[in-house]
Amino acid sequence: MTAHRPTSKPTAPRPLPPLSTVGILGGGQLGRMLAGAAARLGFRTHIFAPEKDSPAFDIATAKTVAVYDDETALDAFAAAVDVITYEFENVPVEAAFRLAHHRPVFPDANALSVAQDRLKERIFLNNWDIETAPHATIDSLDALVCESEAFNGPCVLKTRRFGYDGKGQAKLNSPSDAARAWETVAGARSILEAFVPFEMEISVIACRDRYGATAAYAATHNTHVNHILSVSRAPAPIAPETQARARALAVRIVDALNYVGVIGVEMFLVRSKEEGDRLIVNEIAPRVHNSGHWTLDAAVTDQFEQHIRAITGHHLGDTKRTADAEMLNLIGDEAEDLTPFFSEPRVKVHHYGKAEARPGRKMGHVTRLLPLSNGRPDGSISRNG
Amino acid sequence: MTAHRPTSKPTAPRPLPPLSTVGILGGGQLGRMLAGAAARLGFRTHIFAPEKDSPAFDIATAKTVAVYDDETALDAFAAAVDVITYEFENVPVEAAFRLAHHRPVFPDANALSVAQDRLKERIFLNNWDIETAPHATIDSLDALVCESEAFNGPCVLKTRRFGYDGKGQAKLNSPSDAARAWETVAGARSILEAFVPFEMEISVIACRDRYGATAAYAATHNTHVNHILSVSRAPAPIAPETQARARALAVRIVDALNYVGVIGVEMFLVRSKEEGDRLIVNEIAPRVHNSGHWTLDAAVTDQFEQHIRAITGHHLGDTKRTADAEMLNLIGDEAEDLTPFFSEPRVKVHHYGKAEARPGRKMGHVTRLLPLSNGRPDGSISRNG
Numbered sequence: 001m002t003a004h005r006p007t008s009k010p011t012a013p014r015p016l017p018p019l020s021t022v023g024i025l026g027g028g029q030l031g032r033m034l035a036g037a038a039a040r041l042g043f044r045t046h047i048f049a050p051e052k053d054s055p056a057f058d059i060a061t062a063k064t065v066a067v068y069d070d071e072t073a074l075d076a077f078a079a080a081v082d083v084i085t086y087e088f089e090n091v092p093v094e095a096a097f098r099l100a101h102h103r104p105v106f107p108d109a110n111a112l113s114v115a116q117d118r119l120k121e122r123i124f125l126n127n128w129d130i131e132t133a134p135h136a137t138i139d140s141l142d143a144l145v146c147e148s149e150a151f152n153g154p155c156v157l158k159t160r161r162f163g164y165d166g167k168g169q170a171k172l173n174s175p176s177d178a179a180r181a182w183e184t185v186a187g188a189r190s191i192l193e194a195f196v197p198f199e200m201e202i203s204v205i206a207c208r209d210r211y212g213a214t215a216a217y218a219a220t221h222n223t224h225v226n227h228i229l230s231v232s233r234a235p236a237p238i239a240p241e242t243q244a245r246a247r248a249l250a251v252r253i254v255d256a257l258n259y260v261g262v263i264g265v266e267m268f269l270v271r272s273k274e275e276g277d278r279l280i281v282n283e284i285a286p287r288v289h290n291s292g293h294w295t296l297d298a299a300v301t302d303q304f305e306q307h308i309r310a311i312t313g314h315h316l317g318d319t320k321r322t323a324d325a326e327m328l329n330l331i332g333d334e335a336e337d338l339t340p341f342f343s344e345p346r347v348k349v350h351h352y353g354k355a356e357a358r359p360g361r362k363m364g365h366v367t368r369l370l371p372l373s374n375g376r377p378d379g380s381i382s383r384n385g
Numbered sequence: 386m387t388a389h390r391p392t393s394k395p396t397a398p399r400p401l402p403p404l405s406t407v408g409i410l411g412g413g414q415l416g417r418m419l420a421g422a423a424a425r426l427g428f429r430t431h432i433f434a435p436e437k438d439s440p441a442f443d444i445a446t447a448k449t450v451a452v453y454d455d456e457t458a459l460d461a462f463a464a465a466v467d468v469i470t471y472e473f474e475n476v477p478v479e480a481a482f483r484l485a486h487h488r489p490v491f492p493d494a495n496a497l498s499v500a501q502d503r504l505k506e507r508i509f510l511n512n513w514d515i516e517t518a519p520h521a522t523i524d525s526l527d528a529l530v531c532e533s534e535a536f537n538g539p540c541v542l543k544t545r546r547f548g549y550d551g552k553g554q555a556k557l558n559s560p561s562d563a564a565r566a567w568e569t570v571a572g573a574r575s576i577l578e579a580f581v582p583f584e585m586e587i588s589v590i591a592c593r594d595r596y597g598a599t600a601a602y603a604a605t606h607n608t609h610v611n612h613i614l615s616v617s618r619a620p621a622p623i624a625p626e627t628q629a630r631a632r633a634l635a636v637r638i639v640d641a642l643n644y645v646g647v648i649g650v651e652m653f654l655v656r657s658k659e660e661g662d663r664l665i666v667n668e669i670a671p672r673v674h675n676s677g678h679w680t681l682d683a684a685v686t687d688q689f690e691q692h693i694r695a696i697t698g699h700h701l702g703d704t705k706r707t708a709d710a711e712m713l714n715l716i717g718d719e720a721e722d723l724t725p726f727f728s729e730p731r732v733k734v735h736h737y738g739k740a741e742a743r744p745g746r747k748m749g750h751v752t753r754l755l756p757l758s759n760g761r762p763d764g765s766i767s768r769n770g
Contacts, residue, residue, distance in 0.1 A: 015723075015724060015727070018720065018723070018736040018738065018749075019738060019740060032424070035444070036421055036424060036425065036444070039417070039421060039443060039444045039738065040421065040735055040736075041723075041734060041735075041736055042720075042723075042735075042736025042737065042738045042749060043736075043738070044443055044738065045443075058424060058429055058430075058446045059420070059421070059424045059444045059445075059446070060444075061443045061444070300730070300731060300733075300754065309727065314723075314724070314727045315724075315727050315728050317727075317730070318730040318731055322707055322708070323707070335403065335427075338400075338403070338427075338699075339400060339699070339700075342400070342694065342699045342700050342702075343700050345685070345702070345703040346685060346703055348685075349426060350425055350426075350427075351403045351425075351426055351427025351428075352427060353403065353404060353424065353427045353428070353429065355404060364403075364427060369685065
């Protein structure tokens with residue numbers, strides 16, 4: 001019995017060899033799962049995070065506990081690693097710039113700065129002919145009153161920066177809600193968006209490697225509870241044509257950003273009799289994404305490995321589904337007793353090792369494997385590179 | 386969209402909760418992959434190993450660098466963990482006994498002592514009506530000469546203890562090879578076995594939980610090069626009836642040992658016209674096993690998670706294949722350039738993070754995913770518990 005062993009072809013740049021160190025800013029569950037993926041490929045990991053009990057520390061080779069504007073700590077971190085990435089988009093862009101003087105940072109500071117600011121993000125998307133909800137910039141209560149009158153319907157005030165899980169958002173049903181909404185965002189620079197009467201929320205995890213090749217996973221259907229992702233189903237129950245369009249849209253974004261790594265693109269699907277399915281981009285997350293956790297158990301290559309492959313200079317892996325999947329987030333005390341999940345034969349359990357189960361805190365997730373609904377390839381890799 | 390969330394049923398003993406610490410003796414790739422599986426389930430890990438550059442340290446929460454007869458270090462280790470296991474069978478049984486005074490040790494010292502000694506192992510197997518190659522005990526060169534004459538054909542001298550990857554073995558084609566063979570084993574207490582003219586080597590990874598439930602993965606076909614496992618194919622190309630018999634045999638062994646955890650059972654398949662397929666057990670490894678690495682990428686539950694589930698008091702996971710698989714070990718310099726493997730779409734790469742690529746050293750493995758050859762369940766779980 002012999003097995004085929006392929007021979008090497010020269011590529012440039014050379015991928016990082018095993019035992020190289022991947023530096024990760026942020027020590028939450030995304031950093032933890034990135035570190036796990038890096039370890040499986042033989043990389044060492046170094047986590048930089050401000051919280052001394054960061055769950056990613058448990059499985060990292062090395063750690064730095066410091067705030068993101070500690071320049072001495074950032075420089076020492078850069079010197080200790082071979083490539084740098086991050087698990088969340090609120091890393092100060094100044095830190096990313098500083099680190100990039102020493103080591104490659106992926107995704108780059110440009111992608112980070114676009115994703116950090118809802119206004120920049122929308123301008124970027126619209127420049128690339130990608131539809132977003134109609135929006136206006138808001139810098140004062142007067143502007144908010146005025147613009148909400150102009151919208152003439154329900155709309156949502158969103159801070160330009162640091163919003164996640166519904167934080168920094170307020171809905172306005174009429175201009176009379178303006179003062180309350182302005183209080184909610186504490187006077188922060190914001191945008192006002194028309195409320196989109198969507199059919200469902202979907203998202204696509206896309207990726208791009210250092211050679212310009214791109215891939216995308218099946219679009220998922222996401223349900224939120226209290227503004228926090230509760231369930232993702234892959235694939236989303238949408239027309240194959242809409243699936244393909246959603247993935248193509250996400251790939252357009254990574255190409256436009258000259259992006260390296262994994263990105264999450266959230267979209268509203270709006271159904272209209274006249275125009276069919278419209279896809280309106282709600283948010284881009286320049287990182288691995290909660291709605292892509294199903295790929296850990298139901299895709300040939302999971303999003304964490306994919307991200308590590310991309311940033312270390314390897315080719316992308318296969319994004320095909322191996323099963324349909326339903327991913328449930330375990331929030332707060334929902335992860336206290338995992339026994340019932342362990343007893344279900346086709347359920348995969350993931351616990352993030354967080355000590356304290358605060359309300360609204362993501363403690364783990366489970367993925368139910370379902371029969372593969374069709375043999376259609378989810379996101380063939382186009383080797384542009 | 387709502388998702389079914391099961392409710393808990395009381396079970397005894399209570400499984401270890403997340404954030405409990407799994408102590409692992411041994412810091413090689415098996416310990417590393419066990420630590421990875423434990424982390425995914427939210428457990429902390431503490432690795433105890435003598436080598437300061439043990440690859441498992443990279444992803445462990447805590448580590449102890451000490452030899453296995455350092456009683457102070459063993460006691461401190463036991464006090465720091467909630468359950469103890471090991472990644473290799475040459476842990477001194479005295480250490481296992483000592484640790485068991487403080488914390489549960491799985492598999493227990495009895496399983497360890499049986500598996501550590503080829504003679505005890507064969508007596509145990511034969512007592513349970515499991516066939517092994519005919520053997521004789523050898524304590525002197527005289528005995529070796531005498532017994533090899535009695536065997537009247539090719540036979541193999543094997544040390545009773547500390548043999549692995551063909552170490553501590555010597556083949557005798559005739560009694561005239563006795564002196565050379567005795568030199569090879571350096572006069573260690575040994576057994577002499579008739580050489581088995583086998584059709585193929587197969588192995589089964591079986592498991593048993595703390596409630597007495599058992600499961601087994603598909604038997605694999607193993608090929609060795611220089612006595613080191615080179616390729617495992619799952620499932621082995623054998624008759625369904627032989628598959629079933631091989632799995633049942635491995636399950637009989639875990640039941641007989643009152644075993645908790647994952648076990649590897651190596652067998653010779655001998656084909657005879659008169660008797661059909663005979664299965665002769667060659668070795669049992671009381672731990673996760675190299676021939677089970679394919680389960681990481683091609684089974685619902687991999688052997689590492691399975692072992693962690695069993696020892697932490699959780700129920701076993703599903704052992705079904707999700708694909709057929711071909712696992713290739715990467716030995717010595719074969720893991721130097723992984724690029725070609727990264728470019729194959731359905732290949733999963735695993736690198737163990739070892740710094741030095743010594744000849745014969747297991748550096749990593751890759752698993753090729755192949756189309757699922759049939760829908761037959763591989764090893765349904767029988768809930769005895």
